[in-house]
Amino acid sequence: MTSDLTLNHYLIVSGLLFALGILGVIVRRNALVIYMALEMNLNAANLALIAFSKFNHNLDGQVFVFFIIAIAAAEVAVGLAIIVALFRRKQTVSVDELTTMRL
Helix, strand or coil: CCCCCCHHHHHHHHHHHHHHHHHHHHHCCEHHHHHHHHHHHHHHHHHHHHHHHHHCCCCHHHHHHHHHHHHHHHHHHHHHHHHHHHHHHHCCCECCCCCCCCC
């Protein structure tokens, strides 16, 4: 049983995910939603790396994605901690109301 999926199919999905993530960053005003959209961009790039790795028959891209996912897990912990700290201080996660870095 062979798959009819080509590299173009994977790259189109990756591009759509990336565009959706960029749209989420531009349009939304909630810090949590913006953060999730940025994570979607990271996963779109991971999908492109995996696709190139698969079609070039080289495992280097897959190993690189493994390290990206490990770093992203640490980034999620730090990013959510910052958002929670902002919410505790300002009582909002709307980026329109978070205009200064001064607490």
